[in-house]
Amino acid sequence: MNAKRGFVPEDERNFSPEAVETMKKASRHILYLINEGYDLKSAATFTGNHFLLSERQRMAIMRSIGRSDRIRERVSGKIPLKALSGKEVWIDGFNTIITLEVMLCDSVLLECMDTCVRDLAALRGTYRLIPETDEAVFMMLSLLQEAGISRANILLDAPVSNSGRLKSRIAELGEGLAMDLNIEVINDVDRALYDKDLVITSDAIILDHCGSWTGLTEECLRRQGKLGIRVWDSPV
Numbered sequence: 001m002n003a004k005r006g007f008v009p010e011d012e013r014n015f016s017p018e019a020v021e022t023m024k025k026a027s028r029h030i031l032y033l034i035n036e037g038y039d040l041k042s043a044a045t046f047t048g049n050h051f052l053l054s055e056r057q058r059m060a061i062m063r064s065i066g067r068s069d070r071i072r073e074r075v076s077g078k079i080p081l082k083a084l085s086g087k088e089v090w091i092d093g094f095n096t097i098i099t100l101e102v103m104l105c106d107s108v109l110l111e112c113m114d115t116c117v118r119d120l121a122a123l124r125g126t127y128r129l130i131p132e133t134d135e136a137v138f139m140m141l142s143l144l145q146e147a148g149i150s151r152a153n154i155l156l157d158a159p160v161s162n163s164g165r166l167k168s169r170i171a172e173l174g175e176g177l178a179m180d181l182n183i184e185v186i187n188d189v190d191r192a193l194y195d196k197d198l199v200i201t202s203d204a205i206i207l208d209h210c211g212s213w214t215g216l217t218e219e220c221l222r223r224q225g226k227l228g229i230r231v232w233d234s235p236v
Contacts, residue, residue: 154184
């Protein structure tokens with residue numbers, strides 16, 4: 001049975017065309033407040049109450065936007081996939097694979113101000129392999145091989161359930177690839193990626209710490225002919 005990663009029945013209402021227009025109005029208010037120094041969560045709570053937004057709508061806005069200076073810094077550190085031939089990359093495994101699973105389940109994905117694609121799955125440490133997992137992993141590995149990556153380091157969070165099973169599955173699907181594949185299960189993936197270059201993730205905290213990063217999920221989305229939902233319309 002398809003688990004529909006990231007699917008919530010109320011999403012049809014939460015992200016209807018009319019609801020998205022309301023969210024765009026709210027995002028303009030939130031952007032003004034955070035650019036003036038207000039905390040993002042506080043600004044989203046205050047504005048969300050005014051516009052009567054659901055918790056999921058507020059989460060979508062918070063994951064999509066950021067302070068203008070921070071967004072510019074993130075975008076300036078982005079390296080195109082086509083420039084990675086012969087390079088070593090570091091991959092936030094769960095972050096990347098879960099987003100691709102959400103895409104394959106046709107659940108909500110967000111087009112964000114920093115050009116990342118983010119999901120609303122919010123698994124909170126609980127993960128299990130679903131029918132779309134193999135395709136998500138294969139899609140990720142195929143794109144890396146196509147880009148000519150020399151070595152892919154895929155890091156998985158040990159505290160997340162089934163991290164060992166996912167490691168084994170990635171290794172099986174990666175057999176015979178031209179690139180060197182290193183898969184590790186470690187306790188703190190975020191901190192391990194803070195000082196790395198050529199990181200693949202959409203985690204905002206990692207993007208604000210790492211030396212450089214590259215987009216993979218947005219390229220997969222483009223190739224699938226799909227679009228993320230854009231809940232903001234203000235320029236960076």
